[in-house]
Amino acid sequence: MAGLRGALLALLFGCSGVAAVWPQPQSLSVAPAGGCRLSAARFRFGYANSSAVVAGCAVLDQAFQRYWKLLFPAGQKDPEKGHFGDPSCGELLVFVTKPGCDGYPSLDSKENYKLSVSDEQMFLSADTVWGALRGLETFSQLVWRADYGTFYMNKTDVVDFPRFPHRGLLLDTSRHYLPLRAILETLDAMAYSKLNVFHWHIVDDPSFPYESMAFPDLSWKGAYQPVTHVYTPSDVKTVIEYARLRGIRVISEFDTPGHTLSWGPGVPGLLTPCYSGPKLTGSYGPVNPILNSTYQFMGKFFAEVSAVFPDVYIHLGGDEVDFTCWKSNPKIQAFMEQMGFGQDYRKLESFYIQRLLDIVSSYGKGYVVWQEVFDNGVKVKPNTIIHVWKQTPVTYQKELSNVTKSGYRALLSSPWYLNRISYGQDWLAAYQVEPLSFEGSPEQKALVIGGEACMWGEYVDETNLTPRLWPRAGAVAERLWSNQTVRHVQDAYTRLRDFRCTLLRRGIRAQPLFTGYCDYEFNTL
Ligand SMILES: *[C@@H]1O[C@H](CO)[C@@H](O)[C@H](O)[C@H]1NC(C)=O
Ligand SMILES: *[C@@H]1O[C@H](CO)[C@@H](O)[C@H](O)[C@H]1NC(C)=O
Numbered sequence: 001m002a003g004l005r006g007a008l009l010a011l012l013f014g015c016s017g018v019a020a021v022w023p024q025p026q027s028l029s030v031a032p033a034g035g036c037r038l039s040a041a042r043f044r045f046g047y048a049n050s051s052a053v054v055a056g057c058a059v060l061d062q063a064f065q066r067y068w069k070l071l072f073p074a075g076q077k078d079p080e081k082g083h084f085g086d087p088s089c090g091e092l093l094v095f096v097t098k099p100g101c102d103g104y105p106s107l108d109s110k111e112n113y114k115l116s117v118s119d120e121q122m123f124l125s126a127d128t129v130w131g132a133l134r135g136l137e138t139f140s141q142l143v144w145r146a147d148y149g150t151f152y153m154n155k156t157d158v159v160d161f162p163r164f165p166h167r168g169l170l171l172d173t174s175r176h177y178l179p180l181r182a183i184l185e186t187l188d189a190m191a192y193s194k195l196n197v198f199h200w201h202i203v204d205d206p207s208f209p210y211e212s213m214a215f216p217d218l219s220w221k222g223a224y225q226p227v228t229h230v231y232t233p234s235d236v237k238t239v240i241e242y243a244r245l246r247g248i249r250v251i252s253e254f255d256t257p258g259h260t261l262s263w264g265p266g267v268p269g270l271l272t273p274c275y276s277g278p279k280l281t282g283s284y285g286p287v288n289p290i291l292n293s294t295y296q297f298m299g300k301f302f303a304e305v306s307a308v309f310p311d312v313y314i315h316l317g318g319d320e321v322d323f324t325c326w327k328s329n330p331k332i333q334a335f336m337e338q339m340g341f342g343q344d345y346r347k348l349e350s351f352y353i354q355r356l357l358d359i360v361s362s363y364g365k366g367y368v369v370w371q372e373v374f375d376n377g378v379k380v381k382p383n384t385i386i387h388v389w390k391q392t393p394v395t396y397q398k399e400l401s402n403v404t405k406s407g408y409r410a411l412l413s414s415p416w417y418l419n420r421i422s423y424g425q426d427w428l429a430a431y432q433v434e435p436l437s438f439e440g441s442p443e444q445k446a447l448v449i450g451g452e453a454c455m456w457g458e459y460v461d462e463t464n465l466t467p468r469l470w471p472r473a474g475a476v477a478e479r480l481w482s483n484q485t486v487r488h489v490q491d492a493y494t495r496l497r498d499f500r501c502t503l504l505r506r507g508i509r510a511q512p513l514f515t516g517y518c519d520y521e522f523n524t525l
């Protein structure tokens, strides 16, 4: 009877005893027997003696609370019957080498950690609080539920670190407004998959939801709705702090000189008036690069942006500049002649971008730009990061090869436009990418600092954001975190399916990969 009941419960709880971790750690060994029972009544997180970071560190104090709740969700009891023999796990002691808790994660932050669970103790050590966060995530994924629903942790050793330091996800809040809660939920799921950069493509042609303190008219006149469809200074602070507490950097993108139609109403004279022959058409093109007032505005605007977003890097866009309007404008034609640019409008773009880069670097910021800035031969500082997104006219491999040959650091997004969907398991294509499969020396390969999954907003708002992102963005997360050799598709499928179930259990509406079920379906939480 007990055997049958055990078997039924095993079925019910999917008691495989297999601890899957997503993304796959660099080194993971789980013992086939031994370990301990985790009970909500007894289990605690704590700081190890002589840790440089101790209680009072908000990043870890709050992470302890979050992960405790994730391990023991309200309403899921931890029955102890049937496991009297197994020892009960005590504390997970966390040891951090370097002091520092109040700062922000950066491109140089170390995220390595070691986790060891034995009969005697559970110990997590990391160089920084950011690494400790990654280790807590891994720990939480290693806890499984045995027969009778008991929470269980095997003897385990993990040594882990990311392959690439920049593992990003782009959200586009201009084409559709995403409410704050959708952004915060995305940050949660990013932390679950160890992504560490939120690239906030905050404004674009359709709308300007960023509420500027220096230029309130930008969102007043450029947002879809100036009260309900904006990010106030306090919203922006909330996002930045929520991200920080999860070890996630926030890189804002204010794309210019193209993609700026929504800036126009709030800043008269900023955009180029377009002509048809000698007549004004009434429509506007990219930012007007020939006026001093343009640079005065940019100076003031980016002074604010530099202060509001603490990350060293700002994304300055620079993609898809349409030269048609510039070409039509007689004042711009005259300026081109005066500057000796001939008919090469890339030189005008270059003129603009260079002045903008000077402004932004005068505030001590570094910058990321889309690949066209490089393609168009704009002179940029050697420390510029070039964001590769196109598939044509040359493949992204060719582009990466070219960018790194010129000595620039690169980020890859071309194969990771997750807004594009197709029938079937389209996470596979994203998963099978190898970012370094381009021709180049080891020095060139070392210049690829990572990549980003992009979720452009033409057809995406809060209703479909989460299922479209998850678990598909997980494919990119593993590619950027795990060893290059981790690419076994069947193994990945099994773990990603489990990870998706973990996301459901944590309240994230991740879509299914294929036929199947989860022990805890979304509506049974
Ligand atoms: C964890 O331990 C249980 C027994 O306690 C065992 O059945 C299971 O296979 C172990 N998990 C792994 C991944 O070895
Ligand atoms: C940590 O320090 C306390 C007090 O000094 C001591 O009681 C405890 O045994 C120490 N724990 C470990 C794991 O060394």
Ligand SMILES: *[C@@H]1O[C@H](CO)[C@@H](O)[C@H](O)[C@H]1NC(C)=O
Pocket: 292
């Ligand atoms: C713009 O500024 C430059 C240098 O500061 C100056 O030489 C030029 O006359 C100014 N142009 C206008 C139209 O004010």
Ligand SMILES: *[C@@H]1O[C@H](CO)[C@@H](O)[C@H](O)[C@H]1NC(C)=O
Pocket: 374, 375, 377, 394, 398, 399, 402
């Ligand atoms: C590589 O970059 C150089 C200089 O930026 C450019 O002239 C060349 O056309 C590029 N080649 C490819 C294949 O993109």
Ligand SMILES: *[C@@H]1O[C@H](CO)[C@@H](O)[C@H](O)[C@H]1NC(C)=O
Pocket: 026, 483, 484, 485
């Ligand atoms: C990745 O895995 C391979 C094969 O297991 C190993 O040789 C290599 O050292 C690993 N790379 C890192 C950075 O650990």
